[in-house]
Amino acid sequence: MDRERIVHEMGLGPIWKLRTPATEVMPDAAMETHAAIVESPEANPAAAELPVPSFVSNADAIPVSAMAWDELAAAASACRRCRLCEQRKQAVLGVGDTGADWLFVGEGPGAEEDECGEPFVGQAGKLLDNMLAAIGLKRGRDVYIANAVKCRPPENRTPAADEIAACRPFLERQIELLQPKLIAALGRPAAQTLLQTEVKIGAARGKLHDYQGIPLIVSYHPAYLLRTLLDKAKAWEDLCFMRQTMETRKVD
Ligand code: URA
Numbered sequence: 001m002d003r004e005r006i007v008h009e010m011g012l013g014p015i016w017k018l019r020t021p022a023t024e025v026m027p028d029a030a031m032e033t034h035a036a037i038v039e040s041p042e043a044n045p046a047a048a049e050l051p052v053p054s055f056v057s058n059a060d061a062i063p064v065s066a067m068a069w070d071e072l073a074a075a076a077s078a079c080r081r082c083r084l085c086e087q088r089k090q091a092v093l094g095v096g097d098t099g100a101d102w103l104f105v106g107e108g109p110g111a112e113e114d115e116c117g118e119p120f121v122g123q124a125g126k127l128l129d130n131m132l133a134a135i136g137l138k139r140g141r142d143v144y145i146a147n148a149v150k151c152r153p154p155e156n157r158t159p160a161a162d163e164i165a166a167c168r169p170f171l172e173r174q175i176e177l178l179q180p181k182l183i184a185a186l187g188r189p190a191a192q193t194l195l196q197t198e199v200k201i202g203a204a205r206g207k208l209h210d211y212q213g214i215p216l217i218v219s220y221h222p223a224y225l226l227r228t229l230l231d232k233a234k235a236w237e238d239l240c241f242m243r244q245t246m247e248t249r250k251v252d
Pocket of ligand 1: 118
């Protein structure tokens with residue numbers, strides 16, 4: 001299949017239809033998935049203004065790091081580790097094949113995901129499904145999909161650093177249980193959560209990163225791609241790089 005057709009099948013066509021001249025685009029500034037990337041309350045007044053409730057510990061009988069899948073799901077549903085529990089309808093742990101080789105990690109549930117309890121079911125999810133299909137993958141079959149935070153940030157704001165940190169044990173345990181052969185970090189919050197460092201997508205993509213011995217590839221978040229057609233071809237390159245990396249791993 002040629003690249004133009006695949007990009008079309010990803011729902012991203014037509015190719016190279018720039019909305020602004022390339023010289024006016026500031027790629028790394030535009031890479032954020034929702035609003036500003038949050039490193040501190042100062043950088044995210046929306047998060048800083050939220051009242052910090054006194055969270056009730058759910059006093060897990062066993063630590064998250066030792067939980068099985070069903071315990072993890074129950075603990076996420078009962079979780080009150082951060083303010084995101086206050087407005088969620090439900091926690092959205094993840095979806096897919098728990099024996100999957102592929103793990104895709106996004107940012108956090110939006111309104112539709114909060115409603116139905118499954119990650120990436122809205123517009124961005126449809127695009128993610130098309131992206132998966134473009135490299136021969138299908139949600140639920142050899143793919144697991146999760147997010148950096150399990151509860152919807154109000155107004156779909158970017159999760160704050162403390163919310164990501166509070167939720168991180170859940171993602172860590174999911175990865176430990178899955179033992180995927182490849183992790184795809186979609187967007188800056190996912191990449192920063194997993195790599196535990198400042199990430200600029202433009203600089204981080206195209207490289208093989210490492211998450212505790214598991215190859216990790218950074219790419220754009222589907223919601224960003226919906227807004228920024230300019231980068232659709234780069235997302236295709238990233239998918240090819242993922243596919244190629246996985247094929248190499250299978251030979252190893
Ligand atoms: N965006 C995300 O990052 N995750 C979802 O589940 C939905 C939208």
